[in-house]
Amino acid sequence: MGHDHDAGHAAVGVTGDGGAPLAERLRARGLRLTAQRRRVLAAVEALEHATPEAIGARLRAEAGAEGSAPDASTVYRNLELLERLGLVWHTHLGKGAPVYHASEHPHVHVVCASCGEIASVAPDVLDSAAERLAADLGFTVDVGHVALSGTCRACRERASETP
16 A cells, blocks of 8 residues: 555656646646645556545545544545546446546557456557547547446457357
8 A cells, every 4th residue: 555655646746738836737727736635546546446435435434443534425525626637547447437547658458348347548549430530520529538338358259158
């Protein structure tokens, strides 16, 4: 826990908007970099693709029986704020709550409808589709929110082996 905890705190100082530290960005909006905001961001970074409920569960586990963890509404409010600041993105992978991930590495989510496995691919996999949508409709694709549903290789192979 100590290594991940320290890594998460180190990561919150760097952002994608010209390198302005998170504390400065929050101060510019009249907000403070609270311990809860730091902890929520660290949990998002550690879990990679997690629902707000999973993020809250991690924070409760980290706090332990004697510690305090933010309640669900605080987790949601902090996720919304961190998303407005451009530090996290959410993606709807189908039914249910969105998953959150750090914004520093944009990627397209590929979700198996059979087993639920989530894979990530580079956003340029959609370049030709994005170019066509832009040319035909004037539509710009936000790859950070894209999730493609289908069937993974393992599930396809299992299905082909079944008589």
